[in-house]
Every structure is written in structure tokens, then in C-alpha cells.
Amino acid sequence: MSGIYIHIPFCKKACHYCDFHFSTSLQNKEALVKSILTEIDLRINYLQDKNIKTIYFGGGTPSLLSEKESFLILEKIYKLYNVSKDAEITFECNPDDLSDDKLKELKRLEVNRLSIGLQSFDEEELIWMNRAHTAKESEASVKRAQDRGFENITIDLIYGSKFSNITNWKKTLDKAIALEVKHISSYNLTIEEKTKLGHDFKVKKEIAIDDEKSSEMFLEMIDRLEKNKFIHYEISNFGKEGFFSTHNSNYWKGEHYLGLGPSAHSFDGTSRQWNIANNNLYIKQVSEKTEAYFEKEILTEKERFNEYVLTSLRTIWGIDLNYLKTNFNNDFVKAFVNQVNNYIKQEQVVVKDATYTLTEKENYSLIK
Numbered sequence: 001m002s003g004i005y006i007h008i009p010f011c012k013k014a015c016h017y018c019d020f021h022f023s024t025s026l027q028n029k030e031a032l033v034k035s036i037l038t039e040i041d042l043r044i045n046y047l048q049d050k051n052i053k054t055i056y057f058g059g060g061t062p063s064l065l066s067e068k069e070s071f072l073i074l075e076k077i078y079k080l081y082n083v084s085k086d087a088e089i090t091f092e093c094n095p096d097d098l099s100d101d102k103l104k105e106l107k108r109l110e111v112n113r114l115s116i117g118l119q120s121f122d123e124e125e126l127i128w129m130n131r132a133h134t135a136k137e138s139e140a141s142v143k144r145a146q147d148r149g150f151e152n153i154t155i156d157l158i159y160g161s162k163f164s165n166i167t168n169w170k171k172t173l174d175k176a177i178a179l180e181v182k183h184i185s186s187y188n189l190t191i192e193e194k195t196k197l198g199h200d201f202k203v204k205k206e207i208a209i210d211d212e213k214s215s216e217m218f219l220e221m222i223d224r225l226e227k228n229k230f231i232h233y234e235i236s237n238f239g240k241e242g243f244f245s246t247h248n249s250n251y252w253k254g255e256h257y258l259g260l261g262p263s264a265h266s267f268d269g270t271s272r273q274w275n276i277a278n279n280n281l282y283i284k285q286v287s288e289k290t291e292a293y294f295e296k297e298i299l300t301e302k303e304r305f306n307e308y309v310l311t312s313l314r315t316i317w318g319i320d321l322n323y324l325k326t327n328f329n330n331d332f333v334k335a336f337v338n339q340v341n342n343y344i345k346q347e348q349v350v351v352k353d354a355t356y357t358l359t360e361k362e363n364y365s366l367i368k
């Protein structure tokens with residue numbers, strides 16, 4: 001089974017912290033969708049397994065697509081692939097786009113999982129982030145989606161800005177729990193160089209909070225969410241039983257996926273490739289039907305090993321020693337066992353049934 005990711009590189013406003021690829025000019029939206037349709041044809045032989053378990057519209061802001069645009073992309077995928085009847089179809093949405101009409105449209109498109117970018121419940125912080133919605137709108141959008149029959153809803157939250165402290169973070173978590181969403185992704189704010197925040201930080205107009213405070217909020221989040229039946233299944237992801245993200249879990253488990261659209265990444269088991277992160281060049285180069293719109297890297301054994309160790313350690317499934325033994329040279333296995341023993345001694349990693357997982361003890365120093 002494989003997954004398909006579609007990157008929709010448009011946003012109404014530029015969030016001051018975000019360095020994902022997007023444009024705030026929507027002029028080329030139609031042309032870009034056409035290019036994605038062409039790319040679907042060009043990449044038809046990329047996935048060996050044409051059985052599709054997940055389709056994920058990410059961004060950017062996919063909720064800016066018109067119904068027709070989303071329909072054309074889905075129609076083409078359904079035509080060319082064998083999409084399972086119970087496939088997980090996720091749409092990333094911003095709260096300000098989730099009108100009643102939009103929700104009806106998403107239902108007609110048979111989208112069955114919404115990922116809503118709430119980020120914060122603090123009005124001042126939302127303005128500082130340059131978000132296009134208020135906290136009230138965020139809460140209302142989740143309720144509206146639930147009323148329209150969307151059960152599988154995940155929200156994104158960011159902690160660790162200068163606005164956050166342990167007291168208001170507890171309130172944020174309680175609000176998120178009260179919304180009765182099934183899944184929460186929560187990220188520690190990173191200051192990215194090529195963003196407004198990155199620039200302001202460089203010229204000392206902005207400050208970063210220290211790691212100890214972020215770590216305290218991280219541990220508080222684990223505690224509060226676990227008490228409310230969320231399972232902490234990946235460093236930044238919490239889901240109720242039966243509501244883990246299948247699409248993202250497959251990334252972490254090393255399954256194959258096709259990434260469409262500017263900046264999208266793809267993985268076929270032996271190589272990774274990534275599309276150009278420029279809308280105009282993507283449109284031009286896809287129309288020329290050459291291979292100029294992507295770059296490709298064949299993974300060495302060392303790279304495959306490092307990826308497996310890093311991604312597995314972030315999840316509750318952990319690192320499987322038997323998998324290491326069957327898939328990698330004995331030198332790699334020996335080096336791993338040697339190094340991991342130090343972390344076991346420090347109680348930062350535990351091993352059970354030949355599977356290594358992180359503990360909560362000071363593990364922020366391992367994650368960084």
C-alpha cells in the first residue's frame with residue numbers, strides 16, 4: 001500500500017514563523033492545478049504498488065482550492081490508482097476557510113479527515129503570528145466541522161513562543177481537549193532563518209524562550225493529553241485510539257509515497273526526490289515534460305540506517321533490532337547497540353522485546 005501527498009503552495013497570509021513553500025499570490029492557482037494534473041501523468045510509474053491507502057492535501061493551505069480544482073485532482077488519482085474504499089483522505093484547512101459551504105464541499109469530495117491549523121487560542125499571539133483567524137473563529141470552525149459530520153479531526157498547536165508559559169499552556173491544552181478532537185499535532189516553535197520571525201530574531205527585535213521552559217511545556221502536554229485518553233504515538237503527535245494519522249505513520253514506518261506539486265517529497269524505498277520549490281518554475285518545467293522539476297538522491301546504506309533510527313525513535317513503535325539485523329550490515333548494528341547502551345544507562349531509552357523506545361526523562365536533549 002502506498003500514499004499520495006499533494007502540496008498546495010498558496011496561503012492568504014504569510015505566517016511570520018513559517019518557512020514551508022507557499023505564495024500569497026493566488027494568480028497562478030489554476031495553472032498550478034493543471035500542472036499537478038500533468039505531473040500525475042508524468043509520474044505514473046513512480047509507485048510500484050498502485051494500491052493507495054492515504055491521500056493527503058497539505059500546504060500551504062489546501063482549503064483555498066475550489067471544489068472543481070480539488071475534484072479534478074482526486075478524479076485523476078481515482079482513475080489511475082486503486083484507492084482503497086476506506087482510504088484516509090486528509091485536507092489541511094485554515095479555520096477562516098471552513099464555512100458551512102466549504103465543509104459541504106469537502107463532504108462531497110469524500111474527504112474524511114480534517115487537519116485544522118489552530119496554532120493558538122491567544123488573540124494577541126495569533127496577531128503576532130500573522131494568522132488570518134481569531135481564536136473564537138478557530139473554536140467555531142472545529143464545532144461546525146463536527147456538526148457537519150466530520151469525526152476525524154486533528155488540530156495543530158504551537159508552543160514555545162514568547163507568549164507561552166506553563167500557566168497559559170495548561171489552559172490551551174484544556175481548551176484543545178474540550179473541543180473533543182481526535183488528534184492533536186503540537187510543535188515547539190522553531191525560529192527559521194528565512195522568515196519574518198527569523199529576521200526579527202537576528203536583529204534582536206524578538207527573543208527565543210529557553211529550552212527548559214519548552215521542555216516543561218512538552219512534558220505537561222504529554223501528561224495532560226495522556227490523562228485524557230490521547231496516545232502519544234510520535235514526538236509531536238497525539239491520537240485517540242483508532243485515530244492516529246495513517247498517512248504520517250506510513251512516512252515514519254518507511255512506506256512508499258508519491259509527492260505532487262512544488263516542493264513535495266517522494267520516497268520509493270531506495271531514493272528520495274523533491275520537486276522544485278518555486279511555483280512558476282514548477283509550472284514551466286512540468287509543461288516541458290523534462291525531469292528538470294525535481295532533484296533525486298539515491299540513499300546510501302548509512303543514510304537509510306540513519307533515517308530508520310531517527311524516525312523510528314520518534315514513535316511508540318520504536319527501533320526494532322531484528323529489522324536492523326535483517327536490513328543493515330552488522331557494523332551498523334554493532335555501532336547502534338554500543339551507542340544506545342549509554343542512553344539506556346541514563347534511562348533515556350528503554351529496551352523491551354528487542355525494541356528500543358524513548359523514555360520521557362530529559363529526552364528533549366535527544367530530540368533537538
Ligand SMILES: C[S@@+](CC[C@H](N)C(=O)[O-])C[C@H]1O[C@@H](n2cnc3c(N)ncnc32)[C@H](O)[C@@H]1O
Binds near residue numbers: 187
Ligand atoms: C505548513 S503548515 C500548513 C497548515 C496550515 N496552512 C496552517 O497554517 O494552519 C503545517 C504546520 O506546521 C507547523 N509549523 C509551521 N512552521 C512552524 C515553525 N516555525 N515552528 C513550529 N511549527 C511550525 C504549524 O503548526 C502548521 O500548522
